[in-house]
Amino acid sequence: MGTWDIGPFDNDTAADFAGDLDEATMEELESMIRRVLKRSADPADYLITPDAERAVAAAALVVAQHPDGVPACSNYGPSESLPELPAELRMLAVGALDRVVDERSEIVELWGEATNGPRWRQGITRLRDVLAPPIPPQEEALFEI
Structure with a gap:
């Protein structure tokens, strides 16, 4: 079947x-998630699609436990509860998500050719923004000190 939608668990891998x-x-459980994120966050290697798909799923599980996160609900996600994951996995998940959308990632090429590729990329951005919110632009000072 391969991939059937854009969600973190909507693919066979x-x-x-x-x-x-x-x-x-x-x-x-924690070491399995950590291992997937660490492998995908490594900038030294070209990121193949299966590693990227696992990384997005693992990051979604980390996001689900963040206070601002949303549940990683999916019929294809884990059916068992996960233990509380350490907060330190958040930055590792950010690194993995950054690599997923990097130019040295096979999955970017695949989604770039798909009609719903922009929606997939938005989903990755939403996950990342929960873990590392973008810094709002600073307004120029009205008065100089």
């Missing part, structure tokens, strides 16, 4: 990752 998480022990 991410759905399989969710299944792996459901089969893991509670103690293994």
